Amino acid sequence: MDLIVRRAAVAGIEEPVDIGIRDGRIVRIAPSIAETAATEVHAAGRLVTPSLVEPHIHLDAVLTVGQPRYNQTGSLFEGIEIWGERVRTLTHDDVRRRATQAIRWMLAHGVTHIRTHVDVCDPTLTAARALLEVRQAWRGVVDIQMVAFPQQGIYSFPDGESLMVRALDLGVDVVGGIPHYEWTREYGERDVKTALRLASEYGRLADLHCDETDDDQSRFLELVAAETIRLGLQGRVTASHTTAMHSYNNAYAYRLIRWIRNAGVHVVTNPLDNAVLQGRFDAYPIRRGFTRVKELLASGINVCIGHDSIMDPWYPLGVGDPIQACFVMVHYGHMSGYEEFQTLLDMVTTRAAASLGLTDYGLAEGRAAHLVVFDATTPMDVIRTIAPRLAVISHGRLVARTTPARSEVLLGAAPEVVTFQP
Numbered sequence: 508m509d510l511i512v513r514r515a516a517v518a519g520i521e522e523p524v525d526i527g528i529r530d531g532r533i534v535r536i537a538p539s540i541a542e543t544a545a546t547e548v549h550a551a552g553r554l555v556t557p558s559l560v561e562p563h564i565h566l567d568a569v570l571t572v573g574q575p576r577y578n579q580t581g582s583l584f585e586g587i588e589i590w591g592e593r594v595r596t597l598t599h600d601d602v603r604r605r606a607t608q609a610i611r612w613m614l615a616h617g618v619t620h621i622r623t624h625v626d627v628c629d630p631t632l633t634a635a636r637a638l639l640e641v642r643q644a645w646r647g648v649v650d651i652q653m654v655a656f657p658q659q660g661i662y663s664f665p666d667g668e669s670l671m672v673r674a675l676d677l678g679v680d681v682v683g684g685i686p687h688y689e690w691t692r693e694y695g696e697r698d699v700k701t702a703l704r705l706a707s708e709y710g711r712l713a714d715l716h717c718d719e720t721d722d723d724q725s726r727f728l729e730l731v732a733a734e735t736i737r738l739g740l741q742g743r744v745t746a747s748h749t750t751a752m753h754s755y756n757n758a759y760a761y762r763l764i765r766w767i768r769n770a771g772v773h774v775v776t777n778p779l780d781n782a783v784l785q786g787r788f789d790a791y792p793i794r795r796g797f798t799r800v801k802e803l804l805a806s807g808i809n810v811c812i813g814h815d816s817i818m819d820p821w822y823p824l825g826v827g828d829p830i831q832a833c834f835v836m837v838h839y840g841h842m843s844g845y846e847e848f849q850t851l852l853d854m855v856t857t858r859a860a861a862s863l864g865l866t867d868y869g870l871a872e873g874r875a876a877h878l879v880v881f882d883a884t885t886p887m888d889v890i891r892t893i894a895p896r897l898a899v900i901s902h903g904r905l906v907a908r909t910t911p912a913r914s915e916v917l918l919g920a921a922p923e924v925v926t927f928q929p
């Protein structure tokens with residue numbers, strides 16, 4: 508064996524197990540592995556899951572908060588304006604350096620697979636070219652999918668459609684869209700139709716920003732579902748954000764949810780960004796800007812959680828940790844039931860992997876060895892304490908580790924360690 512994780516708590520298995528890894532693969536999961544390995548990681552009863560999969564982030568915009576100015580209204584729309592200004596000053600090195608930094612943060616938090624959107628509303632496609640290079644540089648450690656994302660619209664930006672095609676021809680993997688932001692309802696419909704036609708013609712997956720607004724009249728998701736079925740793209744299409752679903756009437760939402768399920772459309776919710784971006788035009792009571800996560804899950808739709816932003820015009824915070832997004836989801840999504848903590852972890856691991864179309868992934872013998880060891884024993888405690896990632900394994904290799912902080916109270920004769928355990 509090359510690497511053995513000892514005494515791992517694994518979902519669905521009663522007693523801790525050893526996980527044996529050779530040539531980048533999980534070759535054995537057993538109560539005890541007699542062999543030894545060059546590298547041994549002692550989980551000592553702590554939770555081990557498949558590594559984290561980030562299904563939605565904008566790596567071209569990370570770490571630009573305040574450039575050229577801060578978002579004063581906090582709205583999505585001011586964020587898009589500020590980003591539009593920043594795009595004009597992008598350079599290859601600027602994008603490469605910031606994205607690389609953010610990927611290192613994410614890897615330290617256990618992320619080994621990323622889907623990034625890249626804004627293609629730029630005649631020079633500077634960000635796309637830089638991220639193609641970043642994708643190549645990280646291959647085999649952090650595997651990256653890129654989405655051609657028309658931030659200003661396919662039909663509301665000069666030559667938007669040909670920029671999408673050029674990006675796909677350059678090697679950008681996935682087709683994006685932004686129907687709710689197009690100038691008119693009709694342009695929005697064309698946006699969806701073009702995105703899914705390109706996905707079909709190029710044989711690519713699609714992931715559209717869809718209905719990211721509090722406008723209950725924004726109803727492009729139904730068209731995404733219909734076109735997905737018409738073109739036979741079931742299972743290959745993701746709708747991101749879909750926050751307007753929060754505001755639809757229940758009769759319409761019920762019908763729509765059945766439609767999404769029939770189309771096999773994956774949904775990505777982005778709790779960090781949408782908790783601050785949405786509801787900005789409301790007087791009290793102020794709406795939550797979330798899609799209907801519990802109802803979507805209950806009807807059998809694959810829902811996953813994205814981080815969306817790290818320190819950019821839309822969201823000033825973030826350290827690249829998907830577990831922070833889970834933590835917010837607990838609160839904004841009313842997901843505090845005991846079983847729901849496992850679901851939340853699934854939403855940043857196996858469910859996210861399904862949206863990305865990953866097949867060689869998962870905690871099972873024969874799969875590629877992508878694992879994370881948390882400094883906690885249960886999903887509830889992972890999320891409660893935002894537990895440090897003691898070890899991160901990608902393609903069978905130990906690629907990151909964290910030493911937990913140590914807190915002490917200094918009131919007695921000797922320092923008293925605080926463990927945050929009852």
Ligand code: 17E
Nearest residue numbers: 565716719780815816821
């Ligand atoms: N662009 C967009 O349209 N929506 C977002 N939430 C972000 C970028 C982060």
Ligand code: FE2
Nearest residue numbers: 563716747815
């Ligand atoms: Fe996004």
